[in-house]
Amino acid sequence: MPVVVVDADKAGHQVLTEQTTKQALRACFGDEFFDEQGNINRPMLGRLVFGTDPESKTAKTDLESIVHPRIGEILREQIAAAQAKPGITAVILDAAVLLETGWKDFCDTVVFIDVPEETRRNRVILNRNWTAEEFASREANQLPLETKKQLSDHVIDNSTTVEFAAQQLRQVVAKIAESSAKS
Ligand SMILES: CC(C)(COP(=O)(O)OP(=O)(O)OC[C@H]1O[C@@H](n2cnc3c(N)ncnc32)[C@H](O)[C@@H]1O)[C@@H](O)C(=O)NCCC(=O)NCCS
Ligand SMILES: Nc1ncnc2c1ncn2[C@@H]1O[C@H](COP(=O)(O)OP(=O)(O)OP(=O)(O)O)[C@@H](O)[C@H]1O
Numbered sequence: 001m002p003v004v005v006v007d008a009d010k011a012g013h014q015v016l017t018e019q020t021t022k023q024a025l026r027a028c029f030g031d032e033f034f035d036e037q038g039n040i041n042r043p044m045l046g047r048l049v050f051g052t053d054p055e056s057k058t059a060k061t062d063l064e065s066i067v068h069p070r071i072g073e074i075l076r077e078q079i080a081a082a083q084a085k086p087g088i089t090a091v092i093l094d095a096a097v098l099l100e101t102g103w104k105d106f107c108d109t110v111v112f113i114d115v116p117e118e119t120r121r122n123r124v125i126l127n128r129n130w131t132a133e134e135f136a137s138r139e140a141n142q143l144p145l146e147t148k149k150q151l152s153d154h155v156i157d158n159s160t161t162v163e164f165a166a167q168q169l170r171q172v173v174a175k176i177a178e179s180s181a182k183s
Pocket of ligand 1: 012042045063064067068097138141142
């Protein structure tokens with residue numbers, strides 16, 4: 001089943017390398033968030049915006065107001081490019097903040113990937129080198145998962161293997177493709 005995945009985290013990283021964004025971020029956050037080559041220090045910015053300091057919330061709002069419009073543009077472009085490819089069954093937009101940002105409007109259907117809290121925490125500690133605190137603060141900065149789940153059209157259980165989750169995803173994509181072929 002040919003699908004294209006558009007990754008919002010990747011688009012976010014790309015935006016942080018663009019000159020216009022870097023100028024706006026330097027003006028907003030200062031030189032200390034850049035290394036000697038002029039690249040943004042992502043871990044440092046992450047610590048600020050997902051931190052417990054009183055200024056963290058404002059910093060996150062400032063960061064998002066700078067980067068989200070441009071990320072949205074890139075996502076739209078990537079989705080359009082994927083749709084133009086021959087033989088594509090679906091385009092999957094992978095975005096943690098899909099509902100918060102309104103990027104949901106680029107989609108026909110919203111799929112929630114369901115994983116118990118302890119498993120989620122263990123996976124990112126193991127694979128992303130996050131601490132339990134980093135995991136908690138990222139999630140606390142998103143809509144509550146129960147809300148995300150309620151606002152979604154489909155739920156996929158990813159508590160076990162990637163293969164099992166992929167199998168469910170294939171079924172969801174087939175169902176959507178079938179109903180859009182009918183309409
Ligand atoms: C703060 C930044 C510099 C931290 O970079 P870092 O490499 O540590 O994280 P990365 O970008 O890989 O994101 C990893 C995860 O953090 C969470 N996260 C990232 N940004 C946000 C956000 N604005 N709100 C809530 N959670 C977020 C998501 O679960 C995401 O999948 C970076 O995340 C960023 O620029 N965020 C703003 C853009 C954005 O919203 N990106 C997420 C698109 S889904
Ligand atoms: N079924 C699975 N078995 C083992 N590890 C998994 C499984 N599914 C995902 N992971 C791992 O869990 C971590 C988080 O998964 P993933 O990046 O897909 O989540 P995400 O919801 O997109 O997170 P974020 O929104 O923060 O990017 C990754 O390191 C990934 O490799």
